[in-house]
Amino acid sequence: MRRVSKKVAVVAGKAVVGTIKYSLYVTLLLVGRVLVPLISLAIAAGVLLFLFCLLFLRDRTPLLICGACAAVGGTVLQLIYYAALRLVAPEGAVIVSEL
Numbered sequence: 001m002r003r004v005s006k007k008v009a010v011v012a013g014k015a016v017v018g019t020i021k022y023s024l025y026v027t028l029l030l031v032g033r034v035l036v037p038l039i040s041l042a043i044a045a046g047v048l049l050f051l052f053c054l055l056f057l058r059d060r061t062p063l064l065i066c067g068a069c070a071a072v073g074g075t076v077l078q079l080i081y082y083a084a085l086r087l088v089a090p091e092g093a094v095i096v097s098e099l
Contacts, residue, residue: 046070
C-alpha cells in the first residue's frame with residue numbers, strides 16, 4: 001500500500017507543479033502584451049536621449065547617464081521577461097515576438 005501511496009503523491013505533485021507552471025505561463029503572456037511595448041518604448045527613448053545628449057548636450061552628464069541606464073535597464077528587463085517565459089512554457093511551445 002505504501003508504494004501505491006507514494007506513486008499517487010508523486011503524480012499529484014507533478015500535476016500541481018505543472019498547473020502552477022502553466023498558470024504562470026498564461027499570466028506572463030497576458031502581462032507581456034502590455035509590458036513588452038512599454039519596455040521597448042523605454043529602450044528607444046533611452047537610446048534617443050543618450051545619443052541626443054552625447055551629440056548636443058555634452059555638459060548634461062546626468063541626462064546622458066539616465067538615457068544609458070534606461071536603454072540598458074530596459075534591455076535587461078526584456079531579457080529577463082523572455083527567459084522567465086521560456087522557463088515556464090509548456091513542452092513544444094514556440095514563442096514568437098510580435099514586435
